[in-house]
Amino acid sequence: MVNLEGKPREISLSLYIAAFIISVVLFSAGIYVGKAMEIGNVTGLEEGISLANSKMNSIEMLYLMGEDSAALCPVYRSELHNLDTQTENLGYQISYLEDKGTRDPELKKQYFMLEASAYFLSQKVMTRCSGTANYSTVLYFYNNRNCANCTAQGLALLDVKKKMGDKLRVYSFDGGLGSEIVDVLRLKYNVTVYPSLVINGQSTYAGLRSTSWISEAVTPAPIAANASSDSLNATADSANAGETPAPPN
Amino acid sequence: MGSFWAFEYVASFICLFVVVLLTLVYLRDRNKIHSTRLRADSWTPTVTIIIPAYNEAEYIAGCIKSVLALDYPKDKLEIIVVDDGSTDNTAAVARSFCKKNPHLKVWSKPNSGKADSMNQAIARAKGELVACLDADSYASPYSLRRMLMHFDGDDVAAVASAVKIRRARNIVEEVQRIEYFYYLFSRRILNALNCVTVTPGPFSVFRREVMLKIGGFDRTSLVEDQEIALRLQKMGYRINSSLDTDIYTEIPHNFFELMKQRTRWQRGGFWNAMKYLDLIHPKYGDLGLIVLPFVVVGYMLFIGGLLVFADSVLNRSPYEEMVGWQSFFLGLGPTQMLVLIWFMFAFSWFIFGVRPMFKEEKIGIPSIVLFLFLSPIFSAIFWFSAAYTEIRTGGRFAW
Numbered sequence: 001m002v003n004l005e006g007k008p009r010e011i012s013l014s015l016y017i018a019a020f021i022i023s024v025v026l027f028s029a030g031i032y033v034g035k036a037m038e039i040g041n042v043t044g045l046e047e048g049i050s051l052a053n054s055k056m057n058s059i060e061m062l063y064l065m066g067e068d069s070a071a072l073c074p075v076y077r078s079e080l081h082n083l084d085t086q087t088e089n090l091g092y093q094i095s096y097l098e099d100k101g102t103r104d105p106e107l108k109k110q111y112f113m114l115e116a117s118a119y120f121l122s123q124k125v126m127t128r129c130s131g132t133a134n135y136s137t138v139l140y141f142y143n144n145r146n147c148a149n150c151t152a153q154g155l156a157l158l159d160v161k162k163k164m165g166d167k168l169r170v171y172s173f174d175g176g177l178g179s180e181i182v183d184v185l186r187l188k189y190n191v192t193v194y195p196s197l198v199i200n201g202q203s204t205y206a207g208l209r210s211t212s213w214i215s216e217a218v219t220p221a222p223i224a225a226n227a228s229s230d231s232l233n234a235t236a237d238s239a240n241a242g243e244t245p246a247p248p249n
Numbered sequence: 250m251g252s253f254w255a256f257e258y259v260a261s262f263i264c265l266f267v268v269v270l271l272t273l274v275y276l277r278d279r280n281k282i283h284s285t286r287l288r289a290d291s292w293t294p295t296v297t298i299i300i301p302a303y304n305e306a307e308y309i310a311g312c313i314k315s316v317l318a319l320d321y322p323k324d325k326l327e328i329i330v331v332d333d334g335s336t337d338n339t340a341a342v343a344r345s346f347c348k349k350n351p352h353l354k355v356w357s358k359p360n361s362g363k364a365d366s367m368n369q370a371i372a373r374a375k376g377e378l379v380a381c382l383d384a385d386s387y388a389s390p391y392s393l394r395r396m397l398m399h400f401d402g403d404d405v406a407a408v409a410s411a412v413k414i415r416r417a418r419n420i421v422e423e424v425q426r427i428e429y430f431y432y433l434f435s436r437r438i439l440n441a442l443n444c445v446t447v448t449p450g451p452f453s454v455f456r457r458e459v460m461l462k463i464g465g466f467d468r469t470s471l472v473e474d475q476e477i478a479l480r481l482q483k484m485g486y487r488i489n490s491s492l493d494t495d496i497y498t499e500i501p502h503n504f505f506e507l508m509k510q511r512t513r514w515q516r517g518g519f520w521n522a523m524k525y526l527d528l529i530h531p532k533y534g535d536l537g538l539i540v541l542p543f544v545v546v547g548y549m550l551f552i553g554g555l556l557v558f559a560d561s562v563l564n565r566s567p568y569e570e571m572v573g574w575q576s577f578f579l580g581l582g583p584t585q586m587l588v589l590i591w592f593m594f595a596f597s598w599f600i601f602g603v604r605p606m607f608k609e610e611k612i613g614i615p616s617i618v619l620f621l622f623l624s625p626i627f628s629a630i631f632w633f634s635a636a637y638t639e640i641r642t643g644g645r646f647a648w
Contacts, residue, residue: 009485009534012442015277016539019270026269027262030590034583041579092571096579099566101254158567 073129136218139198143176149208153195261587278441287401297376305384334360368465399489406486427620471517515635
């Protein structure tokens with residue numbers, strides 16, 4: 001019988017080197033294409049925001065052309081509904097991308113501008129088209145960088161939104177990005193801690209609020225014909241310890 | 250990027266390297282890999298076929314018939330059926346063939362396990378070569394002659410057969426059917442590197458003298474067919490893997506039977522890898538430098554992969570439901586691209602390697618996709634099952 005112990009065995013070194021080089025090339029290509037797709041997702045959302053802004057400009061133009069007449073109210077409502085749906089969908093996509101690790105502060109700032117514009121436009125339209133609004137609004141102020149309860153607050157709002165659908169519109173603003181429009185809104189609604197909720201543009205509630213609390217607080221509110229979005233009685237109601245104060249401006 | 254992006258990148262690169270390396274081996278040695286004989290002459294040594302059986306009354310008759318039909322000189326063939334303390338009529342069924350076939354012997358003994366049964370039979374065997382055939386497997390008439398064509402040197406201690414599944418009747422069986430072709434193909438590639446690490450239990454042929462020298466099969470191993478192969482490799486022997494020597498075996502018919510089988514394989518494979526960690530050394534050539542290290546790394550990657558999967562499930566974005574189908578495209582990134590590249594390689598293996606190699610078999614593209622998709626999921630479940638069983642039994646096993 002042959003004695004084979006100690007007999008040297010072959011090492012296919014040239015194959016290993018070739019395989020390594022090819023793997024590096026393929027790996028790099030994969031990373032490059034993947035990164036390009038991530039950038040493409042962000043670009044796609046920027047285009048979505050741009051389209052939504054165009055739509056909003058059209059609605060504003062209609063609003064201005066209608067002067068004080070309420071004849072176009074059905075058109076306003078329909079177009080606003082489409083705009084809000086579009087805006088919400090963009091917001092979910094941005095949040096989903098953030099959860100996956102893709103963060104773009106400039107994209108979010110563009111989105112906040114769109115949200116704020118859509119919110120105030122809908123306020124004005126509802127003022128002209130007097131009657132009971134068939135939905136409630138929540139302005140949600142949070143800080144992704146420094147807020148212990150913000151994740152929980154976001155999930156609670158999402159739960160309520162899933163149950164109420166179109167009867168609730170949530171406008172979310174990240175106060176930690178240095179967005180001017182968010183800073184102005186915080187001043188306007190006296191937001192001093194995170195998280196904070198502004199219900200139907202009238203009352204500000206600081207601290208974490210539960211799903212059941214939010215569900216009771218948001219009820220379709222009648223908008224009076226001469227209601228002004230500038231008059232506010234902000235109620236700072238610190239419900240929970242641990243809320244994060246917003247930095248002063 | 251997710252929390253585990255560094256692990257995902259490293260794991261992806263390692264998997265990519267392995268599949269690229271094996272592809273290069275195939276391209277370099279494809280003539281040899283597709284070859285069906287390695288020796289020019291026709292060699293007919295004396296052969297003892299050992300059929301260990303424990304409660305195999307349902308299958309033993311078919312198995313014995315297939316061996317009796319082997320295209321091999323009867324005066325050079327000895328058949329020993331080892332009834333390992335069966336409680337059914339396995340022995341009686343086997344003995345019914347003895348009268349007309351004097352070269353067939355049936356030997357009943359107290360139950361002691363498959364490995365010990367084979368070792369005792371090897372000690373009694375008269376053949377220059379010993380072949381171990383599972384009682385629920387069937388040899389094609391030409392299989393033995395063709396396997397002997399792969400003993401192309403005195404350093405070849407064993408030849409593995411081409412184990413296949415005759416037909417699949419459901420998805421679980423179809424996944425296994427494709428899997429067996431994948432194993433055959435990848436083993437042929439590893440053969441080109443002299444890195445075959447298993448002599449399949451259904452049918453393998455060994456030099457008797459070598460088996461006696463190394464002490465036979467390990468009675469304590471759950472997968473003795475893999476353990477003996479690693480031991481042979483350690484001692485410097487070669488193992489060749491044959492291609493056109495069709496051996497058909499019975500397989501688990503449903504997922505739970507499959508899980509029971511693969512739990513044993515996973516447990517046994519893990520402990521074999523731990524036992525032969527010292528094979529990871531450049532002195533063992535490609536086996537020690539690439540194949541076995543990647544087996545060990547594979548275990549680590551698998552555990553890491555489970556953690557990544559658990560993280561993705563536990564930390565699933567709450568916005569995924571709101572985003573709907575768009576989440577698929579929004580979730581695409583570098584890791585997904587790397588997985589796609591690996592998948593394309595794996596798919597190409599089947600299209601350009603496995604299907605041409607087994608032209609006469611029906612290997613459809615839907616079956617290939619089904620296998621590539623379900624196999625990792627099944628493996629993850631079997632791993633959990635193996636870990637749980639190991640903890641629950643404290644490492645004990647039964648035949």
